[in-house]
Amino acid sequence: MKTFNPDAMGEKLLRRFAGRTSRRSILSRLGLALVAAPAFPLLPVSRANAAKPDRSPEAKTNFARNAQSADDTKCTYWRYCAIDGSLCSCCGGAVNRCPPGAEHSPVSWVGTCINPDDGRAYLIAYRDCCGKAYCNKCDCDGTDRETQLYVPQLNNDVIWCFGTTSMEYHCSTAVLVGTA
Amino acid sequence: MKTFNPDAMGEKLLRRFAGRTSRRSILSRLGLALVAAPAFPLLPVSRANAAKPDRSPEAKTNFARNAQSADDTKCTYWRYCAIDGSLCSCCGGAVNRCPPGAEHSPVSWVGTCINPDDGRAYLIAYRDCCGKAYCNKCDCDGTDRETQLYVPQLNNDVIWCFGTTSMEYHCSTAVLVGTA
Amino acid sequence: MMKVQGKSSLSAKARHTAAAVCALALLGTAGAASAADPLQPDPELEAVTLSAPKPSWVFVERGFVVSGNSIYDTDTGKMLGMVEASTLSDLALDPAGKAYYVSESIWTKGWRGTRQDMITVYDAATLKLKTEITMPGRILIGGRKYNFVIADAGKTAYVYNLDPASSVNVVDLAKGKFVKKIELPGCASLMPVTGVGFSALCSDGSLATVKTAAAKPEITRSAPFFSATNDPIFDNFGYDGAKQQAVFLTYTGQVYTAKLGATPTISEPFSIQTAAGVSPADTKPLDVHWYPGARQGLAYHLATGHAFVLMHMGEYWTHKAPGTEIWELDVAAKKVIKRIPLEEAANSVTVTQEANAKLVLSTEGGTLLILDAKTGAEKFKLEKSGGGVLRTLEP
């Protein structure tokens, strides 16, 4: 039974996005923060992890039991188990792509969602698309394993527009990062 | 039978508000505009008036037939026959007074409304309260004798926040100017 | 450059579709054999880009509280993107399809601070900000089609101002520069007049025509032909830039055709109700008739010269009431050739300038409704997608 490991997840995400965003100011800020703050918020859960909560895919939430993989413009689409906001797929973008003129935030909050087709748990990065007014279509609010502000990378209320030209929130994507 | 005279109305209003707002920049702008533009928009209807439309109070509109004088937080209150927006009386102000922190526009669009108690037609100045975000309560849209943009002082869609510190629209008042 | 971007857009779309197909294939495999490889991580994708605007597109001004212009394709019912815009701004389309223009007013501190009036220019392919053209003030009203108009095949913009004296900013879009301000006392709603400047409707019931080229702009006025206070012409009228013609509709339903030019000519009016075989309306408050109304109550199909008008039953001075029927009027024939009843009353109507035109309506409840103009059949019903002014691409 695979146990959810938010620590490994944080590292993976950091590698994934920070590594590709050298042109953005976010990288230097992340680097600085990592040096300055040992308990940097993107990797804060090492101690809490000692509790080893049951996060196995088998313990399915209501969302997971009813999730589908056919229509990514519906809140029930499996990747949206912890999304909050307008779906970019309804706003001219795609499940993993920004609408025209919007900018993908290099960092994001994350979720662990179960694909109904293979039963596997996947790590999903909810990368906001920024720099345009609130799309206000297909508003969804998945809350599987969503926590509070002191664990910001697992909180879906934060405006995750860091390192983008503008911090205006437009919509949210659900980028598949890998297995959880 | 009294005929509605928008010309006299314009002059009256101009005297009323321009005369009392010497501390505001609007006065000098009004003065300048009156010199520069012979057909200044606050007094443009002299020629149209030749048509002498029937605007007698006896030809009551649907609004006037159903108007009341008891509750100025309802759209049916008699003075609101041509108002558009949130009623200041629902937003911490009064029928003729701005809510705290809002600023009364010295100029306004106007309407001619019939008081159900005395049957008389009165000139109402719909003076916007400005400098705060849209109140968004008790939204009303009276359209008696409301015209289009080329007669702006009889159009209720214009943001009538001229000569105020901020042009942000908060709510609208209905100030009784006198008999029409 | 546009061509290249158009191509890149297409190929990006093709790649995206391919990826989607791949993903589905993977899912299919995974479903059949659960021991199969897990899904692969998504590739890093740039934002979607757009083709040049198409006649099937509609631009929906979202409104006073939530600003921005949503773009929908009436062929698919899908939202394609949004042209960013401040509240009470106006959108205009570059006739060459390379840019979107937003005439807007922004304060440095939200509701306070320094006022900044500008035309903001967005690239039509990327929807990214290209430049800002600063200018003097503009009117704050929203919901009007003719306060920001493009003339001279996209080279010039006219921007209406009310402060509360009225004037027009002339902006050179090609050079990205404000040129001059023209006083326009007592008139509003601008119609570009080729080789002359623009015309506007006036409070004395006339049509003003402004020659903009001269150092001192020359304003002439037609004889008054309508009553601006008793039976006003709706300021969201019909306009045909190519034919230099406007179709005016009054509160009572009188229809005028204006041939624009240095000396415009205005037709005798006729009643849209008479054209439909029903009793003509009048200005008497107590009588009940079919009246035109709504916020954007007239859509004009240029190729056929047909106007689509939102009509409602009621008394006079209900000119903002939403329409419960659309009347299709053959303006030249002075004949209403079809009446389409609406399930939900509509505040705005526009028509795509396609051969198989579609009507787009914004309803009272905020739904965007796309109908086949020929049959009235509903093609798409998009909830939470309506708004203020609806705009389509014109040839």
Added chain:
Amino acid sequence: MMKVQGKSSLSAKARHTAAAVCALALLGTAGAASAADPLQPDPELEAVTLSAPKPSWVFVERGFVVSGNSIYDTDTGKMLGMVEASTLSDLALDPAGKAYYVSESIWTKGWRGTRQDMITVYDAATLKLKTEITMPGRILIGGRKYNFVIADAGKTAYVYNLDPASSVNVVDLAKGKFVKKIELPGCASLMPVTGVGFSALCSDGSLATVKTAAAKPEITRSAPFFSATNDPIFDNFGYDGAKQQAVFLTYTGQVYTAKLGATPTISEPFSIQTAAGVSPADTKPLDVHWYPGARQGLAYHLATGHAFVLMHMGEYWTHKAPGTEIWELDVAAKKVIKRIPLEEAANSVTVTQEANAKLVLSTEGGTLLILDAKTGAEKFKLEKSGGGVLRTLEP
């Protein structure tokens, strides 16, 4: 100065009432004899002014799309005014009742331009802008009570930031100056600690306490006492500044009491469900229980030490679901003493700090509901008046 303004406000109100009475009298006369004099023109009136904030007032953060904090009097159900505020801003009340503080972020050109972070200060009587205190960045999130808190009897403000490293701005409100920035890795949600600085909840399940006075702020952490990822404490908890006490509630319904100080002590938890005589909830997704939840799901009445908690039936990980019942919990007695069923589910709850307390709820449909806390009886139901965080005056 406040006294004088309070008086002037009262006398203005009295004058207004007198005018209203006069107007009614005139109307009465007019109605009786139609030949009477017509109504007199309205006098020119200054904007209404407010008294110092009262315990019966509630401040309603209107939300993400329409910003601003509406003020309602729960005694009358009337809106008194609005404290202007940008989107995603936070409001705080001056304990002396002289000012309202808004912690906000504004760009010079709407969605673009230069970012400006500030505490904007409004006069409590006139609601007019008094001054702006500029500061470094702050978090953009909205809907949280403890990202902007006032300490030291109104002299100091703490402003939480996430960029995405977390820190706290210390602002001297008395001098109107930003003082310093304190790094606060892995913690958030600020509780002022008298004579020390502030405490915050941390991702390792501890409570951090920050001594702010030293040149190099000293951060100590309690032993971890909760699981931040498995059974998190809602970050909109209960806080009593006078008693220096916080009441924490977790997703499963565990209740902790923390005695704040240089070395805080945290009680053993108890289950709110057990306190109500129902089966305690757990973190297993498949089981169904009563769970606490909503956006602002806990209101704390300081004088009685009673917490009012929004509860719903459901499975785990439904912590944002709106509440269908309010449970009144005597925290010290560990006893739920009343359950109030709600006709419409609520997203936020607060309580007035009056002896005869009132509950204020913002429902799913945007209604503001005012209930008698003792009986649960509905006092006012105000449509289109709900929103995000609800705030009341605390002693």
